[in-house]
Amino acid sequence: MLVLARRVGEVIVIGSAIHITVVSVRGNSVRLGVAAPASVRVDRQEVHAGRRRPGPWAPGLLIPSDPEGESSMQTAQPGDCVRVHYVKRLQDGSVASSRGRAPIEVTVGSDHPRLPGLGLALVGLAPGASTTVRVPPERAYGPSDPARVRRWARTRFPADQPLRVGKWVSVLNRRGRRRLVRILEDRGRVVVVDTNHRGAGQALNLEVELIDIRARDAGADSPRP
Numbered sequence: 340m341l342v343l344a345r346r347v348g349e350v351i352v353i354g355s356a357i358h359i360t361v362v363s364v365r366g367n368s369v370r371l372g373v374a375a376p377a378s379v380r381v382d383r384q385e386v387h388a389g390r391r392r393p394g395p396w397a398p399g400l401l402i403p404s405d406p407e408g409e410s411s412m413q414t415a416q417p418g419d420c421v422r423v424h425y426v427k428r429l430q431d432g433s434v435a436s437s438r439g440r441a442p443i444e445v446t447v448g449s450d451h452p453r454l455p456g457l458g459l460a461l462v463g464l465a466p467g468a469s470t471t472v473r474v475p476p477e478r479a480y481g482p483s484d485p486a487r488v489r490r491w492a493r494t495r496f497p498a499d500q501p502l503r504v505g506k507w508v509s510v511l512n513r514r515g516r517r518r519l520v521r522i523l524e525d526r527g528r529v530v531v532v533d534t535n536h537r538g539a540g541q542a543l544n545l546e547v548e549l550i551d552i553r554a555r556d557a558g559a560d561s562p563r564p
Contacts, residue, residue: 487533
């Protein structure tokens, strides 16, 4: 069957049984998420390795199917609760990773504060597979807001703490929680700080590995059979 891939996030329904989600389009390569009942066989390995075929109306993918077979492999679908490891890279070169710690739990297709812009990129992945997503600033941590440049009293910082211009320092907010701010100016009794998120205004690269797929019930504590 021929699936016309037009834009990321588009869902194509085939015969009311097969749901195809366009996950990413890179040049001539297209990655799709496939949801189908067990009675419909879909060769997902070939789908993910496939390439768009130019045609007179729109590029497409040829996806083989066998209605007499069984689902070929377990893959993540929208709404699934999964565990992942990640590496985040910002344009300024800063890196954050979950490696060396427990994987985090996310719901496929839902926003997660640690992985902004991930969206449906996990759809169609099997445990052990990885994906890389480039997230534009507006879908990551948003644009840098000039209104978030503030003037604070020097007393909000420890007296012996050096405040170097351009450096990020940790401070307690009014709720007693730690946050990072960037020092813009030290005027003695007054310090000018940037309280925007460190990633504001920057594109983000997410490298995400799917560890396992759990039941849709968020309270489940074992992988989905």
